[in-house]
Amino acid sequence: MSEASVDSIRQGIDECDEQLLLLLKKRQQLVEQLAQVKREKGDALYVPEREKKVLARIQQQAKNIELEPALASDVMQRIFRNSYQLQSQMRFSRSCEQVKKVAVIGGRGKLGALFAEHFQRSAYDVVIIEKDSTNDEWAQLKLVDLVLVAVPIEVTESVIQQLTGLNKNCVVADITSHKQKPLGWMMEVHSGPVIGLHPMFGPGCTTLARQLMLFCHGREAESCQWLIEQFSVWGCLCREVEATQHDEVMSIVQALRHFCAISAGQHLLSSQADIGAIAQMSSPVYRMELAFIGRLFAQNPELYVDILLNSSQGVEVIESYSEQYQSLLALLKNKDRTGLLKCFNEVKEYLGDYAEDFLQESNRLLAAASERN
């Protein structure tokens, strides 16, 4: 092929790229127009079924023109994310006309501010209570329809104890990582509707679309429904869980995980490992794990330490993991290949189909991660 025709192919590719960007822009503008209408109607920002339908259609169209369906759906999902991010910066509708005034205690904290700001953009009248709030400001709580407690776990109990004399229809909610104890405290101080929330996302997320909000009902579930609907309007996936099971699962998902990550950090420090060299030599999986360990230490130490200290079953779970670790270590020191294989295969059997699902899921993640060097 001549140099001239190579140049003309290159030019053709550049033109495609330019058209692609213009098309993305045009689509974005159309979505914004549509969003305006949907917002007025109070529709949820993220509707999984609607997304699935669009993706199925796109994949079929891709097949028709012999384009890799996974490429089409990945590109479309990236476009969706952008669209959620843009819409998350706009105004939202209120899920319930009657509810107008909400208070966020700790509303200048990172996560508290995120909620306060979402309520404001949904045309609620928002009262923010902080450590330095005056008695007059606290007195406003008597008039609100929701008190959201978003303070550090260490002071959650004492703050909740101050929530006396609220309107009997006022919803009281907290967002701590444990649910049994805070629910008990809220039920004791307030005789109206109570709900425990656990947002499974941090203050850094750029949209609430697709983010998981766990909730445990305390009292008068139907009176709390508007709040769940409001989270849906913002794009959250809301999932009801039972408080006991929640706390059990969190001792693994949070306490043990954070503990192992802090231990891993301490281990790297104690062995004075060369982080740069490790990052350079890492497989994509380890590179991600290293990032998950490292990210903890860029965040608030108190938050993580207090989650650990307040976990009801944390110590138990952390000790139980350690027992498994020690018994595997004994096998390894004895060079007991058969014993190690037996352990491996027992877990394999216990996980069943989940193992293969996890392999597929992580392969997709790793492929996506390889694009982000």
Add this chain to the structure above:
Amino acid sequence: MSEASVDSIRQGIDECDEQLLLLLKKRQQLVEQLAQVKREKGDALYVPEREKKVLARIQQQAKNIELEPALASDVMQRIFRNSYQLQSQMRFSRSCEQVKKVAVIGGRGKLGALFAEHFQRSAYDVVIIEKDSTNDEWAQLKLVDLVLVAVPIEVTESVIQQLTGLNKNCVVADITSHKQKPLGWMMEVHSGPVIGLHPMFGPGCTTLARQLMLFCHGREAESCQWLIEQFSVWGCLCREVEATQHDEVMSIVQALRHFCAISAGQHLLSSQADIGAIAQMSSPVYRMELAFIGRLFAQNPELYVDILLNSSQGVEVIESYSEQYQSLLALLKNKDRTGLLKCFNEVKEYLGDYAEDFLQESNRLLAAASERN
């Protein structure tokens, strides 16, 4: 806004999507034409600088039309991946005209087959040696320019010991996860060029583009250069490392990591945790970690157990992690908040800027992961 105009917006979005797919298809066809030319010239499949240049241009163009640059570059990177995958199924050029005949011992194993197949598609004459190979087949090794040892770690030493009487210019290479010992074995049996390889990817990857290939020179580095270039032609990122440092780093990146994951699996099994409930209640970070634990158990038990058993410093590192874990556990049991915070902050200081880098990197991954539910 009227229902009619809502419908016309929706129709406009659908049309955008259709045009987008057609554009992706057109671009793909142009890239295929260009790839043909580049393949003839023996260019590398993946050239990071070229990618960076295209991305910088795309991001600038996006800014010009007030489109989110991250959207433009993410979409473009996904397109690149597709293009690498397609090109990886085509023929490759040989990096060196003089080298024609290569042997892969263990060439029907998963990773061995991947290499054998890549050599074949690069017009090499490939000899595959397996457990059941005849003496006549082994005798062919005398004529080859490369012997790639791709057998399980357990039998690597005994297989290497059979590599006597090779052509003095023949390159001998292995792909085991440890590098000091195999390099020693290869240097002892063969007096010509020797190189140790450690592919940081598994047999499941759909393209070698962007995949990391670590290598440690043994003898006659310049005679091994064609092999490194061949990996580059296939798209690998090749990185030279020193064998001692490699093995040190791998005791953390592989041995400790696999050990912790097997322990985590055993712990879930021993506590009969409900994997479904955990997956449903997980934050995106834990969901990924669960997938990384689970993926191990969908793979070859022998591979992981043998990497553990053969790691020279594995036991040492696994014990040292355990010591850190136990001392943190003691602090936790004493409810020593100050002590825990001190540990946390020491690691934070040691990681320095890496902590923030890891937070940013993992935030990008988490955002991408949220698209793949």
